[in-house]
Amino acid sequence: MKKLDRIAGTNKDLNISYQYPKVLREVADERTRQHAKFGEQNWPDGSGQWSTWAAWAEYAKWLCDQKKNLGTLTFLDILWEEVCEAFAEADSAKLRAELIQVAALAVQWIEAIDRRKRNDI
Numbered sequence: 001m002k003k004l005d006r007i008a009g010t011n012k013d014l015n016i017s018y019q020y021p022k023v024l025r026e027v028a029d030e031r032t033r034q035h036a037k038f039g040e041q042n043w044p045d046g047s048g049q050w051s052t053w054a055a056w057a058e059y060a061k062w063l064c065d066q067k068k069n070l071g072t073l074t075f076l077d078i079l080w081e082e083v084c085e086a087f088a089e090a091d092s093a094k095l096r097a098e099l100i101q102v103a104a105l106a107v108q109w110i111e112a113i114d115r116r117k118r119n120d121i
Contacts, residue, residue, distance in 0.1 A: 020107070020111065023107050023110050023111060023114075024107065026110075027107070045092065045095060047086060047088065047089050047090065048087075048088060048089050048090025048091070048095070049090070053084060053087040053088035054088040056084040056087070056088070057084035057085045057087075057088045059084075060077075060081035060084045060085075061081055063077060063081075064077050075105070075108075075109040075112065078105060079102065079105050079106065079109065082098065082101050082102045082105055083102055085098050085101075086098035086099050086101075086102055
């Protein structure tokens with residue numbers, strides 16, 4: 001059994017979709033394509049340089065709270081909040097943690113799209 005399958009298997013209590021390993025394989029495949037096309041990328045982070053991003057992050061949090069209370073919250077809203085938080089972060093360890101949240105939310109969104117697609121059939 002592959003390591004990814006074992007990891008996903010241990011998360012059944014968290015109600016992780018059976019699509020979880022499939023989505024992560026697709027992400028890994030995309031990273032392979034990016035590497036083949038562009039090679040190793042080592043750009044500066046560029047985050048945490050403008051206080052404007054911190055203000056956007058606060059606004060995005062407020063907006064998510066408002067939309068949650070109204071029952072109109074979307075994945076786009078939540079992802080925007082997480083991305084703003086990442087863009088506002090100057091500390092590399094904290095930036096990494098924010099980007100993990102962005103990546104996890106993107107995977108969760110993809111899983112929701114896949115569930116809707118399966119339920120439409």
